[in-house]
Amino acid sequence: MAGVSRRNTRDKTISAGKSPNYDNAANTRTRKSAARGRRGFNRIVTSTFAILLSIGIVLITIGFFMKNYFINPAKETVKPRVVTPLPAPKLMDLPMFQGEHKESLYWGTYRPHVYFGIRARTPQSLLAGLMWLGVKDGRYVMRHVCQDSDELATYGWTHHNGRDYGRQVLVDQKLVLTTSFLKSKEKDSGYGGDWAVRIEAQSEVLNEEMEEIAHLFFYVADEEGTALGLGNGASDDPDDFLLAFGSRNDVGNWELHLESKENFEFHYSGFKTHNIHNLSELVQTNLAIQARTTGRFQLSDTSDHASNILVFQVSAMIPFKADVAFVTKSSGSTSRLKERIRSLTGDSLSSHLEQKQEQFDNKFQRCFDMSDEINPEAVIVAKAALGNLLGGVGYFYGQSKISLPPSSKLVPGDNYISYWPAELYTAVPSRPFFPRGFLWDEGFHQLLIWKWDANISLDIIGHWLDLMNADGWIPREQILGAEALSKVPSEFVLQHPTNGNPPTLFLVLREFVCSIKKDKFSASQINDISTFLRRAFVRLDAWYKWFNTTQSGKEAGTYFWHGRDNVTTRELNPKSLSSGLDDYPRASHPSEDERHVDLRCWMHLAADCMSSISEFLEDSHIGKEYSLTAKLLSNFDLLNQIHLDNTSGAYSDYGIHTEKVRLSWQMVESAGGHPSRELLREVLEKPVLRLVPHIGYVSLFPFMSRLIPADSWILEKQLHLISDTTTLWTKFGLRSLSKTSSVYMQRNTEHDPPYWRGPIWMNMNYMILSALNYYSQVDGPYQDRAKIIYTDLRNNLIQNVVKNYKQTGFLWEQYDQKKGKGKGARLFTGWTSLIVLIMAESYSEC
Known part of the structure; x- marks a missing residue:
């Protein structure tokens, strides 16, 4: 969005003929003329020249836009760049996905x-x-x-x-x-x-x-x-x-x-x-x-x-x-x-x-390899979790609907354009509520699926990466075909090419590379994975660069999620849907000054994974570039300088913010002149650039990413935030937002109840457990403390999920932080199925 804004400013300047170079040239020619009539003639010629040149530049600018937004020179037809596939060989055309493999997966409960x-x-x-x-x-x-x-x-x-x-x-x-x-x-x-x-x-x-x-x-x-x-x-x-x-x-x-x-x-x-x-x-x-x-x-x-x-x-x-x-x-x-x-x-x-x-x-x-401590009742739940995740894998075919930016009104038709016809083989988060592909969910799904069947996992990842367009963007929600479309409210159908989603597929790709290094695959499997990664690299590189350019902040090494509504009058805190954390509180006033700590950590994961893949493929040149980027994003001093709240030891977003925002009922006059009572946002003080003082999952992302040295005092602070009952700890798992937050369990609009503002989510708890397990095994002054917290949190999560399954017959989207009751979508066996890995104590060894 920032790039579009700057481009529009340049267009207005050019079309107004305000270039100082043109004015100076005209003045010079005017001063060289002695005759009054001559000066008038020169002014006319010069003005005409300036106007024509300005028009020419405008046309060149439009042409440049057209070239970048509409490409298909071979057929000489207008084709929007946003719906042009990345010009690279498709992963699903690899021999490993043909023949016996393809036929063996032909029929299914898809x-x-x-x-x-x-x-x-x-x-x-x-x-x-x-x-x-x-x-x-x-x-x-x-x-x-x-x-x-x-x-x-x-x-x-x-x-x-x-x-x-x-x-x-x-x-x-x-x-x-x-x-x-x-x-x-x-x-x-x-x-x-x-x-x-x-x-x-x-x-x-x-x-x-x-x-x-x-x-x-x-x-x-x-x-x-x-x-x-x-x-x-x-x-x-x-x-x-x-x-x-x-x-x-x-x-x-x-x-x-x-x-x-x-x-x-x-x-x-x-x-x-x-x-x-x-x-x-x-x-x-x-x-x-x-x-x-x-x-x-x-x-x-x-x-x-x-x-x-x-x-x-x-x-x-x-x-x-x-x-x-x-x-x-x-x-x-x-x-x-x-x-x-x-x-x-x-x-x-x-x-x-x-x-x-x-x-x-x-x-x-x-x-x-479940240990004896996992009782038979829990094992039944674990098998159902895995079975539901695999049984929820679907096959879809159709065209996503892509929202067109206002600057593309030259395109005839509606406010959207269709992506190219594409197929997608993917797990789904929830059969009744979300029976379609979600990009950031899929990385978590694959953390479990790859351990069960690596070939199915690679097949799914390949399908997702083949959806990448010429810019390196992948639509974050896939609504392909009439059956999928029939389950989606119209306001959520359009996909926005300015918005991303956490690149969680790097979580599982990192596991593939690490497992090869630890000799956990056969020779034939290593060959398949190598072939896959070699062809996938150009797509992964384009994907990373899309993030690095479109989601970057003003300062080097800073990032923010684009797509937040900066003019809303209805949301208590404008949502960041692209982050995956929806209504988790960010800066109260969205701007280009924002810095989101979770996105910075996702970018570190991506750069570090790309570095590992480059090393595995023996591509030292590109690998060195990614290694330097990963080193920059893991720079502990720089991270603390940008995101650390020294008092609490929590990592925070940065942006234009005030805590004095509320929703209040106000009388509003409608277009027809009839007043109505509406719940609207009210700002009670001027916001300023500052750290955003909300403690929750986002505050722990550097901890989850293992960027904190084992001997740092900040690690002690983070362990305290996790284990303190007044902030995140409950006997059912870690809540998403601290009870001390001003928006804890607050509605975001009249119709939007709190989502990531208190309830317990399994994907984040899994990542926190993985980090706790890591710090419990690394020498340092807080090793024993990390082990105790790890054991207690793991037990709490397992007991609560098993209890809910026994009582209701379902795994749930989220769990209530007060009573542990399942909430949100039921039969949510997407990332909630990570409870299997928690029971098995199977975490990343990278």
């Missing part, structure tokens, strides 16, 4: 926003999913898309390996649904192999038979709009129904079979639409019409030859079990196909699922 959904990693996929009728307020309601308003007692994956197996339990009133997913690859199957789903409906009370009917709806849909064939149910096996069939370019011919030994009633309906995200409404409308005409909740048993969606209703008394098998037919005989169907249903499927669960349990113990 639709995290629905309770159960399957798709392939391809833009226009064949989809499958499950719906059922639940009961609310005495009425039937459709369950399909994850949402809190459904009021399920619990749901989520108890196990998921990220590749070919998952088990999920959903409790809706008295109904308990268990969905199991399995993939199988046979030599005669088509691309991506086969898959099976087991659906079990039981009573919540063990061994109790419910005198109720479960209405389940399994569907298959083709995003390409291709018509699907409706099966006739005929089969040599009376328990096997052919539901549907079709053919696709990616997997070839396919069939969908239903197998159940139970008695059930069967209905179906076909639909033709490209708006698959509205499928719930289509099915409900169909059921409502049938209910009015027949008095029963059943599908219409109608489908035409053009239907690209087929929905199958199975109604049966509880308990009930059914298996759905998807098989491809690239080769092989009919008998061989039947054999594969049998292997994916019935007793054979039961055996496969048991084997996969045992393999999951064994791998979990190998990867995380």
Whole structure:
């Protein structure tokens, strides 16, 4: 934003013809003329020349802007630079992500926003999913898309390996649904192999038979709009129904079979639409019409030859079990196909699922090596945390909407422009609330995923880095495709190219490099990681430079998060959404004088990681540049000079600030002349440049980054801030903002309750624990103190998360600092799943 402001000032000066050089030239020529008429003529010529030159410079300036904002000289078309991909080879084109690796991940539960959904990693996929009728307020309601308003007692994956197996339990009133997913690859199957789903409906009370009917709806849909064939149910096996069939370019011919030994009633309906995200409404409308005409909740048993969606209703008394098998037919005989169907249903499927669960349990113990102090109840929670994170990995395809700056009005159309069509394979923070990719969340997700499956982690990181534009910017929130867009309020859709997000992917990239140095990978893995880092380097370099130029402060080595609203009249403290910490209090009056200590530490992480990668790749020239930058940003004296409050020992932001700001109810006259009462910001004293006196997570970033020497008195002060109950310590974890802060637990607007102003967040607690663990092992006068605090904090976090999971059936976005109760989004198994690493005491060794 600063750069835009300065450019506009230059444009105004030029267009006004105020260049002193032009005036001096005109005066010189005027003085050389003796005749009065001659002087008048010269003035006209000179003025005309000056005007034309000024216009020329304006046009050159605009041309320069156009060149930098609109590029595509090869096609000679106007293409905004902000939506131009970085001109570098894509990471996902690497051989390591092709062949067997790509095929092994083709099918998956990659639709995290629905309770159960399957798709392939391809833009226009064949989809499958499950719906059922639940009961609310005495009425039937459709369950399909994850949402809190459904009021399920619990749901989520108890196990998921990220590749070919998952088990999920959903409790809706008295109904308990268990969905199991399995993939199988046979030599005669088509691309991506086969898959099976087991659906079990039981009573919540063990061994109790419910005198109720479960209405389940399994569907298959083709995003390409291709018509699907409706099966006739005929089969040599009376328990096997052919539901549907079709053919696709990616997997070839396919069939969908239903197998159940139970008695059930069967209905179906076909639909033709490209708006698959509205499928719930289509099915409900169909059921409502049938209910009015027949008095029963059943599908219409109608489908035409053009239907690209087929929905199958199975109604049966509880308990009930059914298996759905998807098989491809690239080769092989009919008998061989039947054999594969049998292997994916019935007793054979039961055996496969048991084997996969045992393999999951064994791998979990190998990867995380939980000590005996972690009781079995906590281990169950840890497995569910990992399973939900992996089961929440999704595949998305579409175009982000990018906000256009005011200076780009030359671009026709709306206030946004579309990014290029792109795919994203990513974990998501929360299936009901945030079922899409978030850049800064993803770095924390990968701290866990890479330890489970390094290849999946590299695949996800590669997808994210391939989203980088020509400037080195990555949109921080990815809303790709109609299904993802349907879950996002309109005010949050546009992405702003001036705004970044903490570059947390460097957290996991650093772990890859460190683990190679410690011989924790095989030779083939080292080769893959080396190949990945070598190609990724140009993107990481561009990403770092984008931060270093667009988010830099006025002084060398200072940074501030751009995008804060400096004219707001409604926010108590203008949010810094790009920082990831949203309403965490910064300087009261946003300006270019700001210095944000957390961003400085993120930049140190990035520079230090780039230095390590350069060293690993034996690129000494670039490595030296990054090494010098990392050294500058880790300069302890300079850090203290800029950000340290010597009295408290806390690190603080710097900017134009006053503590005397409040929200007060005021009468405001609307545009129509009608007065209304609104809660508005009121500033009671003139703000001044100063350190911002709020103690919280931001105050500990140098500590989290291990920039404080182990023998420094400042480390003692930081340990005191952490362990003091009047500041950050609670028996449930460290609160985000000290109780001494003037905005502690204060609303930011009439409608925005406190978010990062007190509640406990797992990602920051994990980073603080990692630093405590480090200082407890480094010689120094505060080593023992760090160990005691580490042990107590770790125990508090584990006990509280396990307690909440036991009581509610969920991991939560945040936890209340007073009572420890889960808050915010439930089923938040994004960075809250870091509790697994906390239990395993698995921290960075870099």
